[in-house]
Amino acid sequence: MSRERATALLVDFDGVLRRWDPAVAARVEREYGLTEGVLGEIAMSWGLLQPVLTGKVSHAEWMNSVAEALTPSVGDAGRARAAVDAWQRYRGEVDPDVLAFIREVRSAGVRVGLGTNATDVLDADLAALDLTDELDVVVNSSVIGVHKPAKEYFQAACEALGTPPARVLFVDDEDRAVAGARVAGLSAHRWSGPADLRYLRAALAY
Structure with a gap:
């Protein structure tokens, strides 16, 4: 059959529509005398990441937690905060x-919908990258309270698109995420x- x-079409944000230049984080880490990769490693640790992706904490609170976790490595809370702030000033680039x-x-x-595990700064990021008017719907995990690859996330996305799975x-x-989407139909x-x-062009009906 x-x-x-x-x-x-439902498109992921980070890694698909938005790209990140790893040289930016590496430059900040060198400037502050940090181990290469430590900023992303701390921020993406599931204990800190999961609450912000489901809207239980704000992006600002998440970054505060990253700065706190970084402080022992830097030896100074103010310097750890400055490193995180410098890292966060870069908001990625659109894949043309x-x-x-x-x-x-x-x-x-x-x-076309944007289907992303994101925080409460997503709308600001979309505006900064001039993407606000480029999408029909935006499905943000922190707004709906569930993240990919959960079946409930994809059900919500399909409802937002007004299209059956x-x-x-x-x-x-x-x-x-790909496996979760397939489970959801x-x-x-x-x-x-x-x-x-x-x-992708061949797979779409246009």
């Missing part, structure tokens, strides 16, 4: 190929870079 052709693709499919009448194509760079593609766009 052939699968229904997708009529809506992905943005062009989103514009292309929207102009063809395909609804079988008709939604989801694109993410993480295997767990969506078509899902593991993003590896702009070379994937040819496949």
